Amino acid sequence: MGVKITGTGSYIPSKVEKNESFYNHEFLNADGSSINSPNEVIVEKFKAITGIQERRYIKKDLLNSDIGFFAAQKAIEDANIDKESIDYIIVAHNYGDVKHNAQQSDTVPSIASRIKHLLKIRNPKCVGYDILFGCPGWLEGVIQAKAFIASGIANRCLVVGTETLSRVVDKHDRDSMIYSDGAGAVIVEQTNDEGGIIAHETATFTYDEAHFIYFGETNHPEINDQRRYIKMYGRKIYEFAITNVPMALKTCLDKSGIKIQDVKKILIHQANEKMDEAIVKRFYQLYNMEMPKDIMPMTINMLGNSSVATVPTLYDMILNGKLDNQEIYKGDIIIFASVGAGMNINAVVYQQ
Numbered sequence: 225m226g227v228k229i230t231g232t233g234s235y236i237p238s239k240v241e242k243n244e245s246f247y248n249h250e251f252l253n254a255d256g257s258s259i260n261s262p263n264e265v266i267v268e269k270f271k272a273i274t275g276i277q278e279r280r281y282i283k284k285d286l287l288n289s290d291i292g293f294f295a296a297q298k299a300i301e302d303a304n305i306d307k308e309s310i311d312y313i314i315v316a317h318n319y320g321d322v323k324h325n326a327q328q329s330d331t332v333p334s335i336a337s338r339i340k341h342l343l344k345i346r347n348p349k350c351v352g353y354d355i356l357f358g359c360p361g362w363l364e365g366v367i368q369a370k371a372f373i374a375s376g377i378a379n380r381c382l383v384v385g386t387e388t389l390s391r392v393v394d395k396h397d398r399d400s401m402i403y404s405d406g407a408g409a410v411i412v413e414q415t416n417d418e419g420g421i422i423a424h425e426t427a428t429f430t431y432d433e434a435h436f437i438y439f440g441e442t443n444h445p446e447i448n449d450q451r452r453y454i455k456m457y458g459r460k461i462y463e464f465a466i467t468n469v470p471m472a473l474k475t476c477l478d479k480s481g482i483k484i485q486d487v488k489k490i491l492i493h494q495a496n497e498k499m500d501e502a503i504v505k506r507f508y509q510l511y512n513m514e515m516p517k518d519i520m521p522m523t524i525n526m527l528g529n530s531s532v533a534t535v536p537t538l539y540d541m542i543l544n545g546k547l548d549n550q551e552i553y554k555g556d557i558i559i560f561a562s563v564g565a566g567m568n569i570n571a572v573v574y575q576q
Contacts, residue, residue: 225414225415225416226414226415226416226417226418226419226420226421226575227369227370227373227374227412227413227414227415227420227421228412228413228414228415228417228419228420228421229366229410229411229412229420229539229574230303230305230411230412230413230415231299231300231301231302231303231304231305231410231411232298232299232302232408232409232410232411232536232539232540232543232544233294233295233296233297233298233299233300233301233302233408233409233410233540234295234298234406234407234408234409234533234536234537234540234541235291235292235294235295235298235386235406235407235408236280236406236527236537237280237281237282237283237286237291237404237405237406238280238283239280239281239282239283240278240279240280241278241279241280241281241390241404242277242278243267243270243271243276243277243278243401244267246263246266246267246401247263247264247267248263249263249395249396249400250395250396250444251263251266251396251397251398251443252396252397252443252444253443254397254443255443256443256444256445259398266398267401270398270401273496273497273498274401274402274496274497274498274524275496275497275498275522275524275525276401276402276497276524276525276528276529277525277526278525278526278528279401279403279404279526279527279528279529280404280405280406280527280528280530281390281404281405282388282390282405284324285324286388287321287322287323287388288317288319288320288321288322288335288386288387288388288407289321289335289338289339289342289386290342291386291388291405291406291407292315292317292335292338292339292384292386292407292409293338293339293342293343294407295384295386295407295408295409295533295536296313296339296343296382296384296409297343298409298540299382299384299409299410299411300343300382300411302411303411303413305380305411305413307343307344307345308345308346308347308350309379309380310345310347310350310380310381310382310411311349311350311351311372311377311378311379311380311381312350312351312352312353312369312372312378312381312382313336313339313340313345313350313351313352313353313381313382313384314336314352314353314355314365314368314369314381314382314383314384315334315335315336315339315352315353315354315355315365315383315384315385315386316354316355316356316357316361316362316364316365316383316384316385316386316532317335317354317356317361317385317386317387317531317532318356318358318361318387318531318532318565319387319388319389319391319392319454320335321335321338322388322391322392323391324391326391327449327450327451328450329392331354334352334353334354335354335386336352336353336354336384337352339352339384340352355368357564357566357568358437358531358564358565358566358567358568359493359495359529359531359532359534359562359563359564359565359568360426360493360532360562360563360564360566360568360569360570361385361531361532361564362383362384362385362408362532362533362535362536362562363535363560363561363562363570363571363572364426364568364570365383365384365385366383366410366412366421366560366572367421367424367426367570367572369381369383369412370412370421370424373412373413373414379413379414380411380412380413380414381411381412381413382409382410382411382412383409383410383412383536384407384408384409384536385407385408385409385531385532385533385535385536386406386407386408386409386532386533387405387406387407387530387531387532387533388405389403389404389405389454389529389530389531390403390404390405392439392452392453392454393453393454394442394443394444394453394454394455396442396443396444396447397442397443397453397455399454399455399456399458400453402495402496402528402529403454403528403529403530403531404527404528404529404530405530405533406527406530406533406534406537407530407533407537408533408534408535408536408537408538408539408540409536410536410539418575419555419574419575419576420574420575421572421573421574422480422481422482422557422573422574422575423476423477423479423480423481423572423573424476424570424571424572424573425472425473425475425476425479425569425570425571425572426568426569426570426571427468427472427568427569427570428566428567428568428569429464429468429566429567429568429569430566430567433460433464433566433567434566434567436456436457436460436461436464436565436567437454437455437456437457437461437564437565437566437567438455438456438565439452439453439454439455440452440453440455441453461567462496462499464563464567465495465499465503465563466499466502466503466506468563468569469503469507469561469563469569470503470504470506470507470509470510471510472561472569472570472571473490473503473507473559473561473571474507474510474511475571476559476571476572476573477559477573479573480573482557482573484508484511484513486557487519487557487558487559488519488552488553488556488557488558489519489520489521489542489550489552489556489558489559490504490507490519490520490558490559490561491521491535491538491539491542491558491559491560491561492504492520492535492560492561492562493534493535493561493562493563493564494522494523494524494527494528494529494530494534494535494538495524495529495534495563495564496524496529497522497524497525500520500522500524501515501520503561503563504519504520518549518550521538521542521547521550523537523538523541523547531564534562535560535562539552539560552576553576554576555575555576556575556576557573557574557575557576558573558574558575558576559571559572559573559574560572560574
């Protein structure tokens with residue numbers, strides 16, 4: 225018996241926002257002062273560091289719960305299950321439903337309740353709740369689903385990661401170029417197949433790190449509104465991630481009993497191309513090995529950072545042959561990993 229992912233789905237917004245669209249932005253430093261570089265130089269440096277060439281934004285009439293529903297519907301269809309048999313709907317997000325140009329997010333009712341409503345599930349014993357855990361939220365939802373199933377509380381769970389970061393970015397902040405929108409979903413259930421979730425690891429660092437990512441005011445000193453925007457201390461996050469995530473990956477892998485040579489893919493949160501490469505390289509260095517070629521599939525170059533959606537979207541794309549030269553076969557050992565606001569880190573060793 226194993227606890228496995230039996231269905232996947234994702235929603236990739238159709239609106240493509242290329243780097244060139246930021247040439248006309250007025251980027252400012254955090255203190256409101258001007259940046260002494262033309263936007264073309266700012267954007268080129270950004271691309272060199274993050275690997276992002278374009279990102280996806282949802283259309284004006286859509287909400288976070290809508291795109292979460294789209295991904296969930298696909299996962300249910302892919303698993304070929306009766307939606308009324310789902311015991312839990314666990315939805316990871318960070319900012320709720322934010323309407324286009326709205327000054328306030330909306331989280332009541334929960335995004336999980338809204339997705340259940342859109343799915344037209346009648347069963348009241350299908351319980352929906354949200355999880356706020358930063359970018360690692362979707363993976364933590366998978367870990368919670370596994371715990372529910374292993375304890376006998378549930379047999380089948382729907383886990384969704386959905387976010388619309390384009391609605392909470394400060395256009396005067398260079399970091400706004402990182403963020404994007406998207407949704408990914410999976411069905412997690414008990415099966416007779418071998419494999420599934422073998423081991424998992426989670427940690428929360430708050431003593432010095434709690435406010436590395438936060439909600440703050442615009443960089444523009446002359447704008448006086450009630451809106452708040454996603455903000456971060458990028459250098460601190462980078463140093464935190466490359467220091468702590470490799471060891472979390474090692475702890476999880478060692479707990480699983482799997483040899484590192486048997487790992488076929490590492491599906492890591494698509495936060496920053498250079499940071500992710502540094503994390504995985506340091507992880508292999510802990511075993512006195514070099515990072516294998518093609519071990520770390522990337523989508524950040526074309527999809528940007530959609531927070532909780534990056535890992536399930538990446539996984540769904542690979543399984544459906546939508547990422548060139550990347551495949552996952554039955555029996556393969558893969559590692560899911562993420563790091564984000566909290567500061568939270570998690571990892572799962574999984575056999576396909």
